[in-house]
Amino acid sequence: MNSSSADRMIRIDMNDQSVKIEPFPEAWELLAGRALSARILLEECDPTCNPLGPDNVFILAPGFLAGTSAPTSGRISVGAKSPLTGGIKEANAGGNSGQDLMKLGFRVVIVRGEPADSERRYAIDIDAEGVRIIPADEHRGKWNYALIDDLKETYSANASFVSIGPAGEQRLSGASVACTDKEQERHPARHAGRGGLGAVMGSKGIKYFAIDAGKLPTRKPADAKAFTAMSKQYTKEFISGPGLEPFPKWGTSVIVSEANSIDTFPYKNRTAGSSPDVETLDGMRIVESFEKRGGRMHACMTGCVVKCSNMVNDSKGNYKTSALEFETLTLLGSNCAIASWEDVADLDRLCDEIGVDTIETGAAIGIYMDSGDLEWGDAEGAKRVLREIAEGTEIGRALGNGAAATGRKQKHHRVGVLKGQAFPAWDPRPLKAAGVTYCTSAMGADHTAGLVVEPGQPIEEIAQASQEAQILNTVLDAVGFCQFLMPNIEEMSQFYSHFLGEEVTREALADQGWQCMQEEWQFNSLAGFGPEDDEMPDCMKQDAIGDAKFVWDIPQEIVKRVYERFEPRDELFQQRPA
Ligand code: SF4
The missing domain is CATH 1.10.599.10 (Aldehyde Ferredoxin Oxidoreductase Protein, subunit A, domain 3)
Known part of the structure; x- marks a missing residue:
């Protein structure tokens, strides 16, 4: 690889809170992101281990082109054995952390072990000076947005963050890993949501990673001329391509009505494939709200030319959440017979705050409603039980552990999961x-x-x-x-x-x-x-x-x-x- 001599990797052992920075192995040279995560897990993680124990291996692996000038290319893979499925898991997210790690020359972060005291919290600081593990007990239990607000006081404006909310700290199987977006406010709104990887990060005692690449430039391709020409050409064709127009304009929520028309906009815990609330959940309503309330489409990471992410404001014009995606509108909206996109925006924000996957959690709430303990369409009730995830109540823990756990607690027969994980929309x-x-x-x-x-x-x-x-x-x-x-x-x-x-x-x-x-x-x-x-x-x-x-x-x-x-x-x- 072009920059191989400089490429490194970070090994962290939380048993004794030690860090090693090693050269990136030649054998893994062409691997990155999910492919690298899979190889490391196969070679270094006992597949029979307890996913929430010291032998599981937690991985942050940016994609191969992260940190280059290729458009829309900086996603970061999070990998581990999943506490939700019991199998291998990769979930990836946007935001800038993948790009920042690669600009610093770090191809992967590998974390094993667990602290002796499970009540302790740690943070991992990564920058041009090196890698440091620092105590972070003062951040225990914080919701993601409050955490990032506090971290912005301490770290430079260049830092990106990878964090968990209370669900990850409680090691719940629906817990997500939050990555901050590229906005100056650095909203923790981009989640590696699936498979409970936030719980694995929590089991390592890590509350957040802070990655500061300062003003480091993008990574240099070996054939810079051809690489730049291809990036420009691809971007030009993408922007002018008529078939790709909807995402920059409307985001993924534009798909709602089409999905509804082909019976794949599940309603009431998947007892129907289409919803009577399709009009009020249509992504078009979200974009229409921009005119009066502000809010806009934006890029969640530097260099994204698609800009599919919507930033949604409340009725007073204040930021509420991003991005309100098709999957979220489906699972937390239609699947629970919640008809208002604004309620779904509140639920989305709560999920991001607490740090749970919107798909898994929406499916779990749908099962809870289907079992009769919450009325269909009760948005306020859904918000209440979501908050209970952070509070650690009995139903909160079941919902935070996902659809299958909720089905077991409710002794409910209709549970749409495969390998323990809820179906997406x-x-x-x-x-x-x-x-x-x-x-x-x-x-x-x-x-x-x-x-x-x-x-x-x-x-x-x-x-x-x-x-x-x-x-x-x-x-x-x-x-x-x-x-x-x-x-x-x-x-x-x-x-x-x-x-x-x-x-x-x-x-x-x-x-x-x-x-x-x-x-x-x-x-x-x-x-x-x-x-x-x-x-x-x-x-x-x-x-x-x-x-x-x-x-x-x-x-x-x-x-x-x-x-x-x-x-x-x-x-x-x-x-x-x-
Ligand atoms: S804004 Fe949308 S298209 Fe761009 S990186 Fe984020 S998720 Fe992908």
Whole structure:
């Protein structure tokens, strides 16, 4: 790699609060983000370990192009064995922390161990001077926004932060890892949400990382001329491309009405695929509010040209939350029959404050409502029980531990999870190839593992469609591009090649994605996963949705075709993320 001689990695042992800075191994040279996280977990983490114990390994791994001038490319992967699924997990987020780590020359942070006193809190300071572990007991229990407000008093205006809220400190399985965005206020609004990785960070006693790259420049590509030309050309084409216009204008919440029309805007704990509240939850209403209240679309990280993130203000014009995404509007809105996007904005802010995944938590509240202990559509009740997560009450702990835990506590039969993780908005009953991804991905039910939005797809095509989408998403998560830039594998291989100054073919990049998936499957197999963990829950097989009465009816022989690689075809290299 171009800057390999300078590349380093950080090893932290929380047993004795020691830090080592080591050269980045040549063997991992081409790995980054999710691919690097998977390799480290397979090589260095016992798959049978207690996810909340000292043997789990917590990883921060920026994408390969983070810190370069490639557009929209600085995402950071968070990895560990998941307390939610019991398997390998990667979740990634925007914000500037990935770029800042890479500008400092740190390709990965690897944390193991746990402090002897679980009541202690620590912070990790990373800057050009080195890496320091400092006490952070005064921040114990703080919600994410209050924490960052306090840290802004102490750290320079260049610092980015990676933090957990009370849910992570309580080691709840729905806990997220918050990353600050690029705004001067540095809102802790970008979350690596899925899989409870905030709980793993909490189990290490770490309340936050502060990463200060000062005024360090972007990383220099080996073929700077070609790299810059490609970045400019790609940006120009993206900005002028008519098909990509909705995200910069409306954000992901623009998809609400389309999803509703194809029965994948789940309502009342997925008992229906469309919602009568589609108008009031439509993302268009959010953008319309900008005129009177302020608020705007913005980029969550430096160099993002898509700017899909909405910053939402309250009726007095004060900042409330960002970003109010499609998934959040679905799970905390429609899925709970909560009809007002403003209530969902409050719930989103609460989730970000407490540090829980909006998908998992929305699914959990939907189950709580479905079991009869909270009225459908009771937004104030939903806010109340969300606050109870921070308070650590019995129902708060169940909700904070996610959908499956809430289902167990409520003894409720309708629990939409796979490998212990709640389904995202995109429903597997109308979207069969997405369902195959949920069954086979080591990540469990996760649309970012390989979404295919193609209702009515012939059954003989769905396994290959799922596999190709999974390879594409794995590559994206390794390179560090945000999926909303929509690069295909061919384009990503060109960015890679220009950065390295030597050719990385599209085939090689796809092979790396496949290799990563195999390593993730291997980890899960060693952790004890078997074919039964690839089965859809009964509620997906029995409860029909939509006029077409969609159920999950795909035989397992079709599902498991994903595990044998299909001959790569041109579509694999040309397709863009859904
Ligand atoms: S496209 Fe959206 S989510 Fe992705 S980096 Fe840009 S603002 Fe963040």
